[in-house]
Amino acid sequence: MKKIAIILSGCGVYDGSEIHEAVLTMLAITQQGGEYRCFAPNINQHHVVNHLTGNIEEGETRNVLVESARIARGDIEDINELVVTDFDALVLPGGFGAAKNLCDFAIKGESCMMQSDVLRVFQAFAQANKPAGYICIAPAMIALVYGQGSQGTIGTDRDIAAQLTSMGLKHISCPVDEIVMDEKNKVISTPAYMLAGNIGEAAQGINKLIEKLLAMA
Amino acid sequence: MKKIAIILSGCGVYDGSEIHEAVLTMLAITQQGGEYRCFAPNINQHHVVNHLTGNIEEGETRNVLVESARIARGDIEDINELVVTDFDALVLPGGFGAAKNLCDFAIKGESCMMQSDVLRVFQAFAQANKPAGYICIAPAMIALVYGQGSQGTIGTDRDIAAQLTSMGLKHISCPVDEIVMDEKNKVISTPAYMLAGNIGEAAQGINKLIEKLLAMA
Secondary structure (H helix, E strand, C coil): EEEEEEEEECCCCCCCCCCHHHHHHHHHHHCCCCCEEEEEEECCCCCCCCCCCCCCCCCCEEHHHHHHHCCCCEEEHHHHHCCCCCEEEEEECCCHHHHHHECHHHHHHHHEEEEEEHHHHHHHHCCCCCEEEECCCCHHHHHHCCCCCECCCCCCCHHHHHHHHHCCEEECCCCCCCEEEEEECCCEECCCCCCCCHHHHHHHHHHHHHHHHHHCE | EEEEEEECCCCCCCCCHHHHHHHHHHHHHHCCEEEEEEECCCCCCCCCCCCCCCCCCCCCCCCCCHHHHCCCCCCCHHHCCCCHCCEEEEEEEECCCHHHHCCCCCHHHHCCCCCCHHHHHHHHHHHCCCEHHHHHHHHHHHHHCCCCEECCCCCCCHHHHHHHCCCCCCCCCCCCCCEEEECCCCCECCCHCCCCCCCCHHHHHHHHHHHHHHHCC
């Protein structure tokens, strides 16, 4: 059975992992005969957003690992405990947490950097030539991990695509029900809620990404 | 298109809605051609549980509606805004939030009561003879809404079944991939994570429940 490491970034689209994408990823892996373990960095979130009002909760602090545990039903570990040889592939759901907690693309744009624990693990998967799936806005990290000329998609948003291009990514436009492959680096990406109008549309691209990821793993 | 009201109870299995069950419910409705709107009571959670350690976070307060908004991607309303005539059916995902925030079954057992806003809405659906789906531990509320002799399942747990029986429910044992019907009251229930060993198993029963709910709506 293929083992996939899912990296979470909190719990909620505006300050953590996009919950639907994370759950659809778990469902697709399980239904397609793989198994997964969840990991997250043990750091504070960039901030806490009230998802009812959209406002930042000034003065409130939440931990990425602790909040990610909600999506994982408590079954999660610190990303520093991740042993790369235990896994066949890596997958990253989106949500602003990917661009605020795992890296700071949502704040710094093309001059963004990756959180150090996360970068070390992602690079280890890359160096081991193990496939990785990047969903939604998570492809903002592809060029930071795989360098100039790596390929990926965040859908069709021209402004974000231009930022990623200036970071060294070869951005390829992609509809919500499709995936983009970087064959050389074994990186797969899909737009999910960068484009999805509903959860069923997000599931179409995520199911394809997981199918390809398990086939390559 | 059939319109389903989803009632959430927070965001996380130990103090709110079970996230997988909530997302699987949304996915099933969408994939089967229905549409949904999310609602939750605007009250404080019974408590906040750290999902990494399982410990109660003493002194921390979170609001059920605000946290539920995380699962709903911000697209949610106060349950007091729910107009019953706008919907064809009701569905309740499980998680301890259903038994700590929507009612207090997890604390009081068979002497539990329902939160007043929630009870009023659930009774309005019952009086309008509109079907309702109760998932996981949510069937603890069936007898409180539909009275003596109503039928439902929480799976195969004998102790919990005995408590629900003493509340007036006719409890019927049920495997994870099946549903129990109360034809008279138009109530459908399924065990989901009361029995599920993984997310794929939970999806099987939830998909059947939504199929039946949409057929009856």
